Amino acid sequence: MIIETKDLNKKFQSKQVLDHININIPKGSIFGLLGPNGAGKTTFIRLLTKIIEPDSGEILFEGKPLSMSDVYQMGYLPEERGLYKKMGVEEQLLFFASLKNIPNNQAKKAIKNWAEKFDLGKLLKKPAEELSKGMQQKVQLMASLLHNPKLLILDEPFSGFDPIHAQLLQEEIIALKEQGTSIVLSSHRMDTVEQLCDHLALINQGKVILDGELEEIQKAYSKQEWILEYDGELPQTNELFKIDCLKDSKEKRVLIKPIGKVSLNEMLAVLLNQGISIKSVKEQKPNMNTIFIEAVAQTQK
Amino acid sequence: MHKILIIAQREFLTRVRKKSFVIMTILSPLLLLVFYGVIFYLNIKKQAPDEPISVMVVDPTNLLNNSLPNEKTVFFKFAQDSAPNIENMLNVGQWDLVLEINHNKQQPLFNLYSLNNIGFLEKASISNALTQQIQQNKLIENGISPKLIQQINQMSVQLNAIQIKDHNAKANHSEMGALVGFIMAFVIYLFIFLYGVQVMKGAIEEKSSRIVEILVSSIKPTELMYGKILGIAGVGMTQFLIWVVVCLGLMGPLSGIIGELVQTNLETSLQSSAQVQNLTQNIGMEWLAELNLPFMFALFICYFIGGYLFYGALFAAVGAAVDNDTDTQQFMMPITMPLVFSLIYSQSIIGTNPDGVLTTFLSMLPFTSPVVMMVRIPYGVPTIELVTSLICLCAGFMMSVWFAGKIYSVGLLNYGNKTTYKTVWKMFRQRN
Structure with missing residues (x-):
């Protein structure tokens, strides 16, 4: 595990923002951190980056108590992010790198590499305010990647990106994972979480209400509904199952929903x-959006 | 410490490289020079008006015996007619003012008529001439000879202040020294204001541009604050040193020009070379030698840095607590009030007892000591008081840095909420 948290608690005034949080983030995985607004995700991330300290509980980084030197091995792209408007792009990237204790030469090389990848080469000398919002986002992402972090924490990384840049970022996240970087991804975009994450935790009102591998979670929330492709005439009524037309469906493709405990074979x-x-039968997996809404609704009951 | 220096370096370089810094560093002394030059010029010009104001005096009871001494700016003539039409006289434009003296009752009444507003200085000149003439008439009535009266009028006393210290009597020119102290205090006041506000704006900029969270994942908020305060102090010191060098460079040629102007001006106003000589001897350079400038300068640097750190931290706390410039108003008031008060109070020290209880107290209080103590120093402050004041200032800035650090750590990450005193108190109490 790259990160293990044990009974993390954090209170602001009288509000319990995090309540006995136990989360394990596996090495080399993309870990989705989900939750409604104000659930405590950002506070959790701030604890991981030691911006704030927990009231009680423990955070382990690669099995050892988290220290500041571990934080230097993390890259962090906060939700609330910006740049020094009047400062040149390269200059501020070097400044951020120096705060991470990266030698100047090494930082310059890394900036050159990432700038080529993100098509920012010609803009390095320009002040940040002259860059488009998308380009500025790329610079912010670069700032979190310059030191080849072991753990990359991305808090709402897609906000502000247009679809093209969002796709580019998505590809980059997968590439980083393939290179062995562990990634924590906090996002409201459930489709992206579904596409990218192997593991996830859902936090609501400061508590972990769902945690584990994505497939396992989907299995747990499965309603045993099946997408059927067929030939012939379907029966109009039936006691064992309901038949729904699929919205995007071609003619001979429907969703069958069992009534009670009825197996697929029956x-x-x-x-x-x-x-x-x-012709074919495929399980209709519950999407993350449905799971999210259902899980949150259950805890609020 | 390494990271504090990185932050300080960024703050310093980004500010020093700005065109506005270069322009202001060069222009400020020149603007100041032009500003005081214009005041100086206007002052001289005012002392020698082109034409004196003409006043027709209507004195039917002959209270003044047809005599009133002309002033430099006012010229009097007595009316022959005992009951002239005053409005007519003014309308014709021959006279600027008409002075009517009514002595029918026991107490004489003096009315001054004009078509336009009467200037304060003209009014004072006329009043002065009247008083002088009436006093003189009374004295003559009582048998004093006019010659004696003239002698009395020309008498002036030169008072030499002598301070006995360690059995040695020395001329005391502390007023001039206090003036130098006041200039230094003013520079401290200006510096705290200019650069304290820059610290605050820097914190607001980092907060509103949302860069702060990226920063605090690599550096502690308090370190960020120290770096910011230090870097901006560097900017101020650089600017100040450039000004000192420029001023020293300009001092040579300027002192010659000013000296000449002062001499000419004094001669025209005092009309006696003996008086001029007397006066210039009094304000000679003797006091400068007595002042122990290196000692004063060393203390100036101490109060300069101490005061800036004390107030800079408070300004930083305000910047971190609020979301934008408009929210700063309510917090700026209580911070700037003691500073403004200390400057106003310092002016009253020059010329009064510099060792009074309130003055001594204010020169110990970190809120006011950087300004008040600077004015006291030329009068001679006991070492124990100086040391106490510096220790208090040191303790003061440690407290303010500690207090600001707590606000800074919490406030920087607190976006989008309206900041009130209550929220600041909550920030202070919150465990980060």
């Missing part, structure tokens, strides 16, 4: 008996 037997030819 449903298929009914259909086969009626002379329907089955």
